[in-house]
Amino acid sequence: MARPMTIAEKILAAHAGLEEVSPGQLVEVDVDMALGNDITAPIAIKIFRGTGVESVFDKEKIALVADHFTPNKDIKSAEQAKMLRDFALEQGIVHHYDGGEAGVEHVLLPERGLVLPGDVVIGADSHTCTYGALGAFSTGVGSTDLAATMITGKTWFKVPESIKFVYTGQLGEWVSGKDLILYTIGRIGVDGALYKAMEFTGPVIERLPMAERFTMSNMAIEAGGKVGLINPDQVTLDYVKGRARREFTPHVSDTGAEYSEVVEIDCTSIEPQVAFPHLPENTKGVSEARDVKIDQVVIGSCTNGRIEDLEVAERVLRGRKVAKGVRLIVLPATPAVYGEALARGYIKSFLDAGAIVGPPTCGPCLGGHMGILAAGERAVATTNRNFVGRMGHPESEVYLANPAVAAASAVLGRIGSPDEL
Secondary structure: OOOOOOHHHHHHHHHHHHOOOOOOOOEEEEOEEEEOOOOOOOHHHHHHHHHOOOOOOOOEEEEEEOOOOOOOOOHHHHHHHHHHHHHHHHHHOEEEOHHHHOOHHHHHHHOOOOOOOOEOEEOOOOHHHHHHHOOOEEEOOOOOHHOOOOOOEEEEEEOEEEEEEEEEEOOOOOOOOOHHHHHHHHHHHHHHHHOOEEEEEOOOHHOOOHHHHHHHHHEEEEEEEEEEEEEOHHHHHHHHHHOOOOOOOOOOOOOOOOOOOEEEEEOOOOOEEOOOOOOOOOOOEEOOOOEEEEEEEEEEEEHHOOHHHHHHHHHHHOOOOOOOOEEEEEOOOOHHHHHHHHHHHHHHHHHHOOOOEEEOOHHHHOOOOOOOOOOOOOEOOOOOOOOOOOEEEEOEEEOOHHHHHHHHHHHOEOOHHHHHH
């Protein structure tokens, strides 16, 4: 009989064809989905072609999403998107998303039912850890690893140790999953979970809607985590019902599973968090950030670009105006999110407030396009990184926050909470 295992260990064991695995063990596993985007996939495609292999291992288990520099910002980005397009056509890749079908990859794939509980998913993008919210072992890899998986359908991992985070208490008004993960990163640091599985548990997590779970798992990498996992429950199953395109097998951690550490967090006193430049760990409560004047606000990304995020932002912005001198950019994460926001009247509210509403894209998050900062400018963003030069000039600054704080800050002209409006 296998020893008690964590969810991370159980998924890897199942995909390696083993009864059990232990931290530190090297395992080769079958991959359920391999993902590349318009920045990382072209490199993988060149490597793939260089091997002389003629076809991918499974045309239904590869996803190619043009989302980072799209709509194409220049000739180079157009060439990269074309490379994906040509490869997808040549190989018969079923899940190629481009143009009006494309959206931010880590919102698009769960929305389309392409990643499921119990899966092993690799993606040539660091925020592939997002799918851990569904109970999938999903993690970012390099383009070379993506190429190898496109050929073999397999990859290898060193089984990570797991840290269990237990969230208790009650969430205050305007406090969300974004605040929990920012608070957590602030507590353990950007290398506090280096190559470890972060397992988010406790009554607060059980009450979180799926959108906020995605946000938490999305930022596991900002603490150095290999994955950010939440055990599948009814909330998970309700989300994938009607979306799943294939059979799946959920796994949950066993009672008695071993963890390298257990971190308990009482959420009752946590206020909305703001990560100051230039690291996600540099977190403070919003009440400590009210002197920071801003030039730009970005609401969107794979962290907070879902319809639930836009709903919160619209509630704050409705009937109000963006402060003079502040640019508010709203980017629904997928065409479906955009369409739903349009149907609900959110887009009109954003436009009435003076926002710029753009198409689904990662653009400003990585300093690519559609929201670049000049020297000395400051932005509040619902994105996941605030490194030096992340959103533009090396002398610009990015402050990370939840959608409610971002929307309120756009109106106030400085960092602040909706309670101040």
